[in-house]
Every structure is written in structure tokens, then in C-alpha cells.
Amino acid sequence: MVTLKHGAIIWYREVLRYWREKSRIIGSLMMPFFFLVIFGSGLSSSIGGMLGGAGGMGLDFKKFMFPGIIGMTILFTSISSGLSVVRDKNHGFLKEILVAPVERIAVAGGRILGGSTVAMIQATLLFIFAPFVGISITPILVLKVWGLVLLGSIGFTSLGNFIGSKLDSTEGFQMVMNFLVMPMFFLSGAFFPLKDIPIWMAAIVRVNPFSYLVDSVRQIFFISMGFTSTMMESLPENGLGITIFNTRVTILMDIGIMTFFALVLLLFAVRSYHQME
Amino acid sequence: MNKVIEVENLTKDYGDLRAVDGISFEVYRGEIFGFLGPNGAGKTTTIKILTGLFKPTAGTCKVSGMDVSREPMKVRKQIGLVFQTSSLDEKLTGRENLSFHSRLYNVPRDLEKDRIEDLSERVGLSDRLDERTENYSGGMKRRLELIRGLIHHPKVLFLDEPTLGLDPQTRNHIWDYIQELKKEEDLSIFLTTHYMDEVELAERTAVIDKGKIIALDTIEALKDELGGDLVFLETEDNEKSRRSLEKNFDLKVEKVDSKLKLTVDKGEEWIPKLTKAISEDIKSINLHEPTMDDVFLHLTGKEIRNQGSNDDFTNSGGGMHGHA
Numbered sequence: 106m107v108t109l110k111h112g113a114i115i116w117y118r119e120v121l122r123y124w125r126e127k128s129r130i131i132g133s134l135m136m137p138f139f140f141l142v143i144f145g146s147g148l149s150s151s152i153g154g155m156l157g158g159a160g161g162m163g164l165d166f167k168k169f170m171f172p173g174i175i176g177m178t179i180l181f182t183s184i185s186s187g188l189s190v191v192r193d194k195n196h197g198f199l200k201e202i203l204v205a206p207v208e209r210i211a212v213a214g215g216r217i218l219g220g221s222t223v224a225m226i227q228a229t230l231l232f233i234f235a236p237f238v239g240i241s242i243t244p245i246l247v248l249k250v251w252g253l254v255l256l257g258s259i260g261f262t263s264l265g266n267f268i269g270s271k272l273d274s275t276e277g278f279q280m281v282m283n284f285l286v287m288p289m290f291f292l293s294g295a296f297f298p299l300k301d302i303p304i305w306m307a308a309i310v311r312v313n314p315f316s317y318l319v320d321s322v323r324q325i326f327f328i329s330m331g332f333t334s335t336m337m338e339s340l341p342e343n344g345l346g347i348t349i350f351n352t353r354v355t356i357l358m359d360i361g362i363m364t365f366f367a368l369v370l371l372l373f374a375v376r377s378y379h380q381m382e
Numbered sequence: 383m384n385k386v387i388e389v390e391n392l393t394k395d396y397g398d399l400r401a402v403d404g405i406s407f408e409v410y411r412g413e414i415f416g417f418l419g420p421n422g423a424g425k426t427t428t429i430k431i432l433t434g435l436f437k438p439t440a441g442t443c444k445v446s447g448m449d450v451s452r453e454p455m456k457v458r459k460q461i462g463l464v465f466q467t468s469s470l471d472e473k474l475t476g477r478e479n480l481s482f483h484s485r486l487y488n489v490p491r492d493l494e495k496d497r498i499e500d501l502s503e504r505v506g507l508s509d510r511l512d513e514r515t516e517n518y519s520g521g522m523k524r525r526l527e528l529i530r531g532l533i534h535h536p537k538v539l540f541l542d543e544p545t546l547g548l549d550p551q552t553r554n555h556i557w558d559y560i561q562e563l564k565k566e567e568d569l570s571i572f573l574t575t576h577y578m579d580e581v582e583l584a585e586r587t588a589v590i591d592k593g594k595i596i597a598l599d600t601i602e603a604l605k606d607e608l609g610g611d612l613v614f615l616e617t618e619d620n621e622k623s624r625r626s627l628e629k630n631f632d633l634k635v636e637k638v639d640s641k642l643k644l645t646v647d648k649g650e651e652w653i654p655k656l657t658k659a660i661s662e663d664i665k666s667i668n669l670h671e672p673t674m675d676d677v678f679l680h681l682t683g684k685e686i687r688n689q690g691s692n693d694d695f696t697n698s699g700g701g702m703h704g705h706a
Contacts, residue, residue, distance in 0.1 A: 107488065114485040118471070125473045197469035201530075204433050205486040206458035382435045 111211035112218070115202070119189070119219025123226070133182065133227055137174045141234055145170055167238045168330070169345070172323040173295030175228050175254065180315055182227045183258045184286050186220025187265030188278050195275070203381060213266065213378040217371065220262035221255060228254050246329045250322055256360065257318035260367035263374035270377040295319045300344025311349060314366040320347050321359035386411050386538050386570045387432065392441035394427050401427045403593035404441065409538070409570055416584030416601075417574040418674065424593040425574040426466065429542050432572070434458060446537050459487060462531030466543045468523050472516035476507060476526050479515060480533060487534035494533070501529035504566075505559050521552040525559060532567060541573045545580070557583065578674035587674075591682050605672045608680055611649030612670040615642045617662040630659045641666075 123129070145167040193199040202212055229251070235242045268281050290296070292309045293316040299307070310316050323345065327337065338353065340346030347354040354362075387409035394402040402424040409415040417425055430436040432443055434454030443450045445457045470479050477498065484494040502508045505525040515523060524544065531539055544560070545553040561583070564571065573584060581587045582601055589597040589604070597604060617623040620642055624635050627644070636643045646652045649669040657664060 110488075111486060114482060118474070118482060121478075122471070122473050193471075196472065197465060197467050198471045200463075200465055201469045201483070202486070204435060204458060204463055205483070206455045206488075207486050208455075382430070 108208045108211045111207045112215040115207075115212060115215025116219040116222065119186075119216060120222055122189070123223045130227070130230075133178070134230060136181075137178055137231055137234065140174055140177070141167060141170065141238065145238070164345075165239075168240060168326075169298070169323075170296070171235070171238045171240060172326050173293075173319050174234075175231050175250065175322055176257070176293070176295050176315065176319040177290055178228045178231055179224050179254045179258050179318065180261055180286060180290060181282075182224035183220055183261030184265040184268075184282070186216070186223065186262045187267070187269030187272075187281075188275060189220075190216070190266055190269030191272050191275055191278050194273065199381075209378045209381070210375055213375040217259060217262045217266055217374060220265065221258040224258040224262065225251065225254060228258075240326065240330070243329065246325065249325045253318065253321045253325065253360070253363075256363050256367055257315075260314060260363060260370045263367065263370035267370065267374040267377050270374070270381060289313055289315045292316075293319050294344075294347070298344030299347070302344075311347065314363065316347060317354070317359040317362045317366075320354060321356050321363070324356050324359070384411055385409065386446050387415075387572065388442075388444040389428075389432070390442050392428070392431065392443055393439045394424075394431060394436060395439045400593055402431070402438075405588075405590070405593070405595045406441075407588050407595060407598055409572060410585075411537075411570055412568070413585040414564075414571040414573060414583055416581035416587035417572065417590060418576065418578075418581045418587055418678070419574075419590035420576055423590045425590060426542060428590075429463075429540055429572070429574060433461060433463060433540065459534065460537045462534065462536035462539045464524070464527050464531050464539070464541050464544050466546055468527070470515045470518075470523055470527065473514060475512050475514050476502070476518070477511040479526065480511075480530055483530045484533050489534050497533055501532060501563075504563060505529055520548055521555060524548065524552075524556050528556070528559060528563070532563060532569075535567070536569070538570045538572055541571060541575075543575055544573070545575075545577070553577075578678070581674055589678060589681055596681050597677075601674070604674070604677045608672045608676055609645050610647045611645075611652075611672065613644045613646055613649050613652060613656065613667065614638070614670065615644065615656065615660075615667050616640055616665040617642075617660060618665065619662045623660050623662050626660060627656065631655075 149166040190199070193202075229247075232242055232247065268285075269278065272278055272281070288309075292306060293313050294310060295315070299310060302310070324337070324340075327340070327345075341348045341353050349358075385408045387407075389408070390406050391404050392402055392406070393400065393404050405424075405428070407415075417428065419425055427436065431438050432445065432450060434450050434457055437451060446460050448457050448460075450457050471482070474482070480498050480502075481494065484491075484497070489497065498511075499508070502511050505528065507522065507525055507529070510518070510522065515526065518526065528544070541560070545556050548556065557580070560571070563569075571584075573580065575581060584601065586598065586600050587604065588595045597607075615623070620637065620640070624637070624642055627633055627635050627642075633644055633646070644652070644656075649671065653667060653669060657667070
């Protein structure tokens with residue numbers, strides 16, 4: 106009970122800090138905006154062809170990319186929460202938390218859920234772009250997306266916190282962003298259809314946990330757009346879905362894989378908090 | 383319960399390095415206990431063990447009767463900490479920092495409010511409490527951390543180099559506040575420092591060097607080990623004065639440069655006696671009471687300010703710290 110209360114106060118601080126940095130909120134909406142407006146508009150005609158038969162499904166590049174942009178926001182914001190661990194280390198505030206009579210699981214839990222909350226808020230804000238993309242938003246769609254991104258963000262904030270706990274400098278964290286997060290983003294199907302890609306790339310896509318977040322959110326959007334089950338079945342052929350051993354990965358399988366990743370990463374993160382001194 | 387801290391044979395190794403080497407000491411209720419040593423002597427490591435952050439390699443420590451390794455959470459509720467470097471969330475206001483601390487230490491909400499009002503009043507922060515701490519001066523931050531460490535009524539307050547990096551004037555203020563606060567709380571203070579003048583405020587001081595306690599006593603007793611005060615005397619005719627002094631008193635008089643050096647007990651009482659015994663004109667006379675600098679030099683054979691430090695913060699006079 107006390108541990109839950111402690112977790113809640115640590116969660117509250119994470120969210121309060123986010124709220125205090127309003128420039129960060131606006132700033133983090135800029136990248137999705139550029140992606141959608143510049144890439145989306147600029148590449149729509151040329152990449153339209155890449156979508157192949159999917160074009161006949163009423164799909165254009167912006168609609169294709171929108172779920173990927175939601176995923177991207179979740180990925181970047183979640184992992185960045187690890188940066189606040191490094192910052193707290195450098196500013197000394199972490200010591201204040203570590204010497205308090207608080208179980209480490211409360212520290213880890215509060216921080217991870219705090220980071221997830223921030224990521225969820227950021228992702229939700231993206232729905233303001235939906236009319237521009239031409240996607241109609243229903244409450245049920247938002248709820249489903251929330252469920253998926255919550256699962257994804259718990260995994261990725263855990264990863265961010267784990268990495269943050271091992272690093273001492275924000276520069277080091279920047280390296281992680283470049284060498285881990287960018288490849289995760291590009292090799293996930295978020296940005297371009299996974300059609301006719303080299304085998305090595307296809308392999309990376311399949312072991313990349315982020316791919317399954319993008320895939321599940323995209324499938325939810327497709328269903329909401331009125332895709333029939335035949336259309337859903339043909340997604341992988343069009344580079345719009347993932348197959349494992351020639352089986353199409355469904356939303357349920359996505360959820361299963363994401364849950365697995367989230368649990369493993371969560372375990373690592375909690376352990377790293379226990380090891381902090 | 384008269385002992386708030388009991389440490390026995392405490393040892394901590396980092397790989398091959400023995401940072402703390404079998405130290406033992408006790409801190410009594412209500413006292414200020416000084417822990418004096420150069421950087422890297424093992425002071426911070428000891429604090430980290432006493433607060434349950436590090437597991438000791440060997441030995442035991444108890445805080446208000448509880449074993450730190452076995453019951454770290456209970457021990458942590460009994461202690462407050464002011465760290466060497468700032469540990470505030472600068473994006474939060476002073477009040478929010480204090481409130482966050484209260485929640486972590488399970489201070490009941492109705493008490494929390496009064497306690498924050500009361501403590502901030504006492505250190506003169508009441509009217510700045512709703513500002514973000516990033517706008518605070520160095521001294522204000524320290525004051526806030528000081529009262530933050532006290533909110534939950536700890537039995538022991540650990541002050542790890544509490545005035546590091548503050549200018550001399552601010553340091554004095556902080557010390558006034560510490561003594562003021564201590565009067566009204568049932569509090570023992572464990573103070574680590576390498577400023578000699580700061581341990582003068584401690585009832586007892588342990589001198590630590592290379593992980594070992596090389597002396598532990600009251601300041602007076604430590605100074606007495608030096609054999610007393612020094613009186614430096616210069617007269618019209620030093621040689622004549624020396625002879626008459628040695629004849630009148632059972633004193634050892636040394637010649638140092640142009641002066642005579644006498645080692646005596648209670649130097650301030652000796653000065654009038656000396657001036658009467660000498661018929662020559664006195665050019666100058668001065669009394670040097672031993673400082674902790676002298677004690678440290680005597681014990682270790684080296685000056686505290688010249689070793690183990692990567693920066694210039696080890697100046698005991700405190701004149702070199704700029705960034706308040």
C-alpha cells in the first residue's frame with residue numbers, strides 16, 4: 106500500500122515535470138507534423154505506387170504513415186524518459202529518491218508509468234492531425250489505440266530507464282538515440298511498406314519489438330477504415346503487414362509479442378533500479 | 383538510547399582498493415560528531431554505508447539501535463541527509479520539493495503543511511517557497527535542502543560537506559541556521575568536512591585518513607596533544623629575554639627566525655606573566671592557539687589542503703569558493 110503511494114508520487118512528479126516544460130510538448134509535435142506534411146505530401150504521389158494494390162484499398166501515403174507516426178512518437182518519447190534518469194543523476198535528485206525509505210520497485214514503477222503517461226499524452230495529441238490525413242476518429246478507435254500504445258510505451262520506457270540507469274551523460278544517451286532508436290524506427294515498417302525488402306532487413310524487422318507496435322496500430326486503423334477480412338489477409342503481400350513462418354501476424358499476436366517484450370524489458374529496468382547505489 | 387550511531391569494524395572494498403578500513407565509532411544523542419579528512423579518505427563511503435546505499439564488505443553499523451543492512455527502510459526513516467552537491471528538482475518549487483520529500487517519508491498531510499511552514503520560516507525561506515528552485519541562490523538551495531532533511535523529524539542528520547562551494551559569508555549563515563535548528567529538534571548531527579573551522583563546532587571529531595580513523599576525541603583533547611598554545615615573542619634583545627625567561631620559568635624557549643617561540647598551556651594567561659618578567663622593550667608578542675590544521679598536520683604529517691583533491695575546494699579558509 107505504501108509502495109503504491111510512493112509509486113504514485115514518483116509518477117506524479119514525472120508528469121508534473123512534463124507539464125512544466127510546455128515547450129517540450131509543442132516541440133515534440135513538430136517532428137510528426139513535418140513527417141506528415143512534408144514527407145506525406147511530398148512523397149504521396151511517388152510512394153503511392155509502392156503501396157501497389159493497397160492503393161485500391163483507398164490508402165495513400167499519409168494514411169499509411171499516420172499509425173507509424175503515432176508509433177514513432179511513442180517510441181521516441183518513451184525512450185527519452187531514460188534521459189530524465191540521467192538528468193536526475195547529474196542534478197543529484199536521484200540521490201534524494203534513492204536514500205528515501207522507498208522500495209526500489211516503487212521508484213521503477215512510478216518512473217516507468219510516468220514516462221508511459223507522457224508518451225500516451227503525446228500520442229493522443231497526434232489525433233489533432235487526423236482530419237488533415239483524412240482519417241475519421243471514433244472513440245472506440247482511440248480506446249483501442251490507447252490500449253496498444255500503453256503496452257508499447259511500458260516496454261519502451263522500461264528500455265529507456267534501463268539504458269538511462271547505466272549511463273552518466275546526456276551525450277551518451279544521444280548516442281543511444283542515434284544507434285538504437287533510429288534503426289528501430291526505420292526498420293519497423295513505420296516509414297515505408299515492407300515490400301521486396303532484402304532478407305537481412307526483413308529479419309531485423311521481425312526481431313524489432315517496435316515493428317509489432319506499428320503493425321498493431323496500423324491494423325486497428327485499417328479495420329476502422331472498413332477493411333474487409335480478405336483485405337486484412339492480403340496485407341503482408343502489399344508490404345503492410347508482417348508474417349512469421351508464412352503466418353500473418355494478427356493484432357492478437359502483436360499484443361502477445363509486445364507483452365512478452367514489455368515484461369522482459371520491465372524486468373531489466375526494475376533490476377537496474379535495484380542495483381543503483 | 384544514548385547512542386544513535388554505532389559502527390564496529392566497518393570495512394568497504396572496491397575491488398583491490400580498501401576505501402574504509404575497519405573503523406569503529408559511536409555517536410551520542412544530541413551531539414555534533416565531526417568526521418574530518420581529506421577527499422578520498424572514506425568519508426562519503428561511510429555515509430553511503432550508514433544510509434544503506436552501500437553494503438559494507440565487513441563490520442556492522444546500527445542507527446538508533448537498528449542494523450542498517452538488515453532494516454534499511456526503518457533506518458532511512460530515522461535519518462535526514464544533506465548531500466555534498468545539490469539534490470533538488472530545479473523544475474519544481476521549493477514547496478513542491480519539500481512536499482515530495484514528505485510523501486516519500488510518509489509524513490501525514492496535515493502535519494506536513496505546518497512543518498513546512500515552520501521550518502521555512504526558521505530559515506527565512508517562507509516568501510520564496512513558491513518559486514522554482516532554479517531561481518534560488520546557492521545559499522537558499524542549501525537552506526532548503528537543510529530543512530528538507532528535517533521534515534520527517536530524523537534522529538540523525540547527516541551533513542556531507544554541507545557548505546562545499548559556498549562563499550565564506552554564506553557558509554557562516556548556513557552554520558547559524560544549523561545550530562539554530564538543532565536547538566529545537568531532538569537531533570544528532572554527523573558532519574563530514576575538510577574545513578578545519580567547521581569541526582570546531584563539533585563536540586567530538588574523528589580524524590580519518592586513508593580509510594582509517596587515526597584519532598577520535600574532543601577538539602580540545604586533540605589540540606592538547608600538540609602540547610598547548612604557542613607564544614611568539616620579539617624584544618629589543620631576544621637573547622637576554624630568553625635567558626631571563628628560562629631563569630624565571632621552567633620553560634623551553636626556542637629561537638625561530640627573529641622571534642622566540644614558547645610552548646605553554648593556556649597562552650592567554652601566560653602573556654601578562656611574560657611581559658612582567660622581561661625588562662627589555664617588547665616589539666611584538668602574539669598567541670597562536672592550535673587549529674585543527676595543526677592537529678591534522680601533527681597526526682598525519684601532512685596538511686589537509688594539499689592532498690587527494692582534484693580541485694581547490696580544500697582551502698580551509700574558504701576564500702576560494704566562488705560559485706554560490
